[in-house]
Amino acid sequence: MKIEGKKAIWSEYQKEIADDHYFYVRSCIRQNFFPGSEVAFLKIMREELNKDIYEHPCHTTCSGIGYHGDVVPVETAMTVVARQFAMMTEAGYRNYIPSCITSFGLYTEILETWHHFPEVEKRIREQLWKATKREFVVPENLAHASDVIYKFRKEIVAKGKYKLVNKNTGEPLKVVDHIGCHYAKMFPSKGIGGAEYPYVLAGMVEEWGGKVIDYPERRHCCGFGFRQYLIQANRGFSIACSKEKFESMQPFKPDMIITNCPGCPMFLDRWQYVINEMEGKRYGQDGEGIPVFTYEEVAGLILGYNPWDLGLQMHQTDCEPVLDKIGIEYDPEEKHNTSIYNKKVEVHSSVNV
Amino acid sequence: MDKHIVVIGGGTAGMEAAGQLALAGFAVSLIEKEKDTGGHLNDWYKLFPDRRNSSEVKDYLDKKVSSKSIRILTETYIEKLNSNKDGFLLFTQDGTELKADAIVVATGFDLFKSSRKEEYGYGIYNNVITSKDLEKMFRKGKITMTDGNEPKTVGFVHCVGSRDEKVGNFYCSKLCCVTAVKQAIEVREHLPESKVFCFYMDMRMGGAYYEELYREAQEVWRVNFIRGKVSEASESINDKLVVKVEDTLAGRPLKIELDMIVLMAGMEMSEGGKKIAEQAGLQTGENRFFSPADHHYANNISDKKGIFYAGTCTAPMNITETISHARSAVSEVINYFNDKA
Numbered sequence: 001m002k003i004e005g006k007k008a009i010w011s012e013y014q015k016e017i018a019d020d021h022y023f024y025v026r027s028c029i030r031q032n033f034f035p036g037s038e039v040a041f042l043k044i045m046r047e048e049l050n051k052d053i054y055e056h057p058c059h060t061t062c063s064g065i066g067y068h069g070d071v072v073p074v075e076t077a078m079t080v081v082a083r084q085f086a087m088m089t090e091a092g093y094r095n096y097i098p099s100c101i102t103s104f105g106l107y108t109e110i111l112e113t114w115h116h117f118p119e120v121e122k123r124i125r126e127q128l129w130k131a132t133k134r135e136f137v138v139p140e141n142l143a144h145a146s147d148v149i150y151k152f153r154k155e156i157v158a159k160g161k162y163k164l165v166n167k168n169t170g171e172p173l174k175v176v177d178h179i180g181c182h183y184a185k186m187f188p189s190k191g192i193g194g195a196e197y198p199y200v201l202a203g204m205v206e207e208w209g210g211k212v213i214d215y216p217e218r219r220h221c222c223g224f225g226f227r228q229y230l231i232q233a234n235r236g237f238s239i240a241c242s243k244e245k246f247e248s249m250q251p252f253k254p255d256m257i258i259t260n261c262p263g264c265p266m267f268l269d270r271w272q273y274v275i276n277e278m279e280g281k282r283y284g285q286d287g288e289g290i291p292v293f294t295y296e297e298v299a300g301l302i303l304g305y306n307p308w309d310l311g312l313q314m315h316q317t318d319c320e321p322v323l324d325k326i327g328i329e330y331d332p333e334e335k336h337n338t339s340i341y342n343k344k345v346e347v348h349s350s351v352n353v
Numbered sequence: 354m355d356k357h358i359v360v361i362g363g364g365t366a367g368m369e370a371a372g373q374l375a376l377a378g379f380a381v382s383l384i385e386k387e388k389d390t391g392g393h394l395n396d397w398y399k400l401f402p403d404r405r406n407s408s409e410v411k412d413y414l415d416k417k418v419s420s421k422s423i424r425i426l427t428e429t430y431i432e433k434l435n436s437n438k439d440g441f442l443l444f445t446q447d448g449t450e451l452k453a454d455a456i457v458v459a460t461g462f463d464l465f466k467s468s469r470k471e472e473y474g475y476g477i478y479n480n481v482i483t484s485k486d487l488e489k490m491f492r493k494g495k496i497t498m499t500d501g502n503e504p505k506t507v508g509f510v511h512c513v514g515s516r517d518e519k520v521g522n523f524y525c526s527k528l529c530c531v532t533a534v535k536q537a538i539e540v541r542e543h544l545p546e547s548k549v550f551c552f553y554m555d556m557r558m559g560g561a562y563y564e565e566l567y568r569e570a571q572e573v574w575r576v577n578f579i580r581g582k583v584s585e586a587s588e589s590i591n592d593k594l595v596v597k598v599e600d601t602l603a604g605r606p607l608k609i610e611l612d613m614i615v616l617m618a619g620m621e622m623s624e625g626g627k628k629i630a631e632q633a634g635l636q637t638g639e640n641r642f643f644s645p646a647d648h649h650y651a652n653n654i655s656d657k658k659g660i661f662y663a664g665t666c667t668a669p670m671n672i673t674e675t676i677s678h679a680r681s682a683v684s685e686v687i688n689y690f691n692d693k694a
Contacts, residue, residue, distance in 0.1 A: 005477035
């Protein structure tokens, strides 16, 4: 491995990420899978980085999950997305940051389509007007939420309490970075580091003290693959994909996996449990699984947030081995205290649906 | 004849054209940007299909340009090119003025930069090399990996930068297939215990004795030809290269561990050619090579009077074709002055 070669590619694929004033849109599914992640992101942005970030309560699905599942036509998806842009416009924001990778991919695809086929954009504007009487301007800056954390990775570690370092050995933790397929595989120039050697998560890991593992099935899908899982008959293929990745990364002895997609942590986490149930096999060290994290969870841990406030108790593959290696303090008795879910969720009023 | 012709490019086509022009009685200036003339011949050890030493062809061309009528300017390139009613005025990078009655453009090709196919890991993974890198090893007489050991398994990846919409090259570079066959045989000769695989889309053996060489590779040298395009390369825990490819004849995906991967880099319009195209306002085609006046019967003639093309600046071609093309360019130059007279 020649790291200079990777650095040369990373330097070619950089993109502009807005510095402040973000219109944030949540994922359809992440709040069910890993409910602490988006909350942690907003907390980091507002309280740690002092950024202006707004989310609209009437934001809906972008319909990307249906579009990539072949049940939503592209023009429908475009009109739904146009409505999201209209809400951003009405709220006075121009920097759009989706939480979901598939949303990011869909927004990118739509903006590129409109750029090359302005007549399509015109038609979508007409459809949106007929349906909702809304108008919009396209975002000045579109970045995925992981791009924003990447941008502020140095600030986060500067405020941090922990690093991705084994407290007993002083060695960096070995981290598998798994990038959602829709982040850059469709439009390599829109992802930090491009599609083949993405740097968005690797950059965080490096800055936060860890070491990234490059293993043969690094580029392989997590197993979600939309139709691989959404169509029940294909689910064997879904778990087979995940298994292929685990088998490939296991020899490198990873301490943890970091992800930036809604589906990836879900499948990499849950399928480890299922494989263990089916075959009695675990892929981590000392007979454990390999803990899987979202990037917001890792950022939260670096900043010293309570693991249970981050929702790590929702993981099916236990995260404690990583917490112990880093030396993060936690109360095992509090793991399943669900008081976090009873916290008041701030909802913005004056809504125009 | 008191006419002065500037030949831009001192590779096979430029040297042959310069030699022929001198034989026809012209005064010639041969411009070469590198230290030595010879172009890509200097990078190749043996040539297909007969596997003669490339130096034999270089020796022939050196003799050809040894005429007193030929002035060779190495480490020189054209900075500016003006045309007027009398012909052309060219300025080199050091300000030297060259007056020309006609110009032969022989700027050749550049090998496709294999690092652009990021998924193959050239410049990132150890032991991913190009066909040109392998020729250097042949010349040294030793095929070794970065750890100094000899590879036991070698894979040749065809069509790197050719017939590939993703990198913007739709065309076939025509010669990479036969180069891979030649190099696969040479690897087996050097390393008789090695296993060699060629991953191809389809074999384009369109030259004299190419098909015979392909058959020899299979029957005598037991090279394994697998029809399928490599999708990606990566590195295993044992520092082996892991290649994913679809075996389209077996109808199944294949994952194979190899010690070395050789990327068969295609041919692209040279950077030097692009500059000349811009300076002289010459037309280029969709493939970015120079576009001749007519592909059938005016293949050496440009869209500017007095400027002619020789060799691979118009399209990928082998050495035989390049030499023939250079000679026909000289015929067109002679016709040009005869018509003017």
